[in-house]
Amino acid sequence: MDRASFGLREVKLAGGDAMTFSGYGAVFDNVDSCGDVIIKGAFTETLDRAKSSGQWPAMLMQHGGLGLGADDMTPVGIWTDLEEDNIGLKVTGKLADTTRGREAYALLKMEPRPAIDGLSIGYIAKSYEPRSRPEDPRRKLTKVDLLEVSLVTFPANAKARIGAVKSAVGLTVKDAEEALRDAGFSRMEAKAILAKGFKAIGQREAGDGDQVAALQRLISTISR
Template sequence: MERLSFGLLDLKLAEGAGQDTASMTFSGYGAVFGNMDAYGDVIAKGAFTKTIAEFKTSGVWPAMLLQHGGWGIGADDYTPVGVWTEIREDGHGLYVEGTLADTPRGLEIYTLMKMKPRPAINGMSIGYIAKEWVARSKPEEPRRTLTAIELVEVSLVTFPANGKARVTGVKSDGDCPTIREAELALREAGFSRKQAKLILADGFKGLPLRDAEEGDVDELAAMVRRNIDALRA
């Protein structure tokens, strides 16, 4: 299996997200057409057509890994960090949408992606098997022009082979906290993890009556907002 690294990654907070996993949705490009990578390879438009059709028919999609599985020494190396929800070709390249898992590694990656003043991780890379290609006939041509690829996995990576392809931005609604921020704010306000999840799922009415009567709902909501502002600061 070969690897071809790019870095076009656009993080997006899902609008109206109601669950942790929805708040860790992102999109970008796993590959860019006509753009030579550090190994001298170029992907031609249409190279992914067959492999996309095959995995969408079979239901066995490429894995979402971190750093291509690292050294592959332990089970964690090849444990996916999320799932790809959309993969397709457009005029630019291999467009992907995915959701990070609500696990320690998934939350860690999402945090690194959203760091300011710049993301700590912003590269994407594909793991593939080259099926068809055209070799160079002149010194100035790419080493290979890949015309058919079997896509095995798409990874989030620290060092993409294409240094010019980087994150274009992060989108989030400043007036609407993420589920993760809201949960942390509720924990800071004194609620247990279980109580925080109940509130986020059903509002304060989701708490047992004895818990809801401990304070005024408006006062609790104001406290949570203050904690969210403090966490963001």
């Protein structure tokens, strides 16, 4: 099995599903550390097969380490979407709510920089064009069988990056209070709403235009 490693440029925290992230497992037309270049379309057959059969490439840490035990080869999550675009192999995954999955997630979202800064693919080259001149890449890979995509510590290529890490952590109390204030509620009303819900300001008439407008602004603020 061949391996090609890629770096993670940045990690962003955003609202959404728990412990999910996305980025690029490979970048097309870029020479990797092994001297290979992956051509657009190389993953088409293996991705079609995965989606039709339900047998997707594994998500591992460090390619399973030495692979000497069951823990090494136990996935840390699943890939929920894999697709080719004009850049490369775009991957979206969800880490498992297990000790190793939570550890990987914590490493991904560390500040001021992620502790894990690489993605790497494990594949079998099925079809390729060999080097014809000394300055050419070792191989131009036109068809690969993708077996796994790993989170790795030491990337060999800085072209492919994780673009987003989504957190299940919601608004803090301070964030929520600021959102309510931005929406037009007073500080006292914001604190009351957070403590007892909107019934805490029930003294306002149900059809109060200011309250309706404030609620509309709150929904817009939360959406942003």
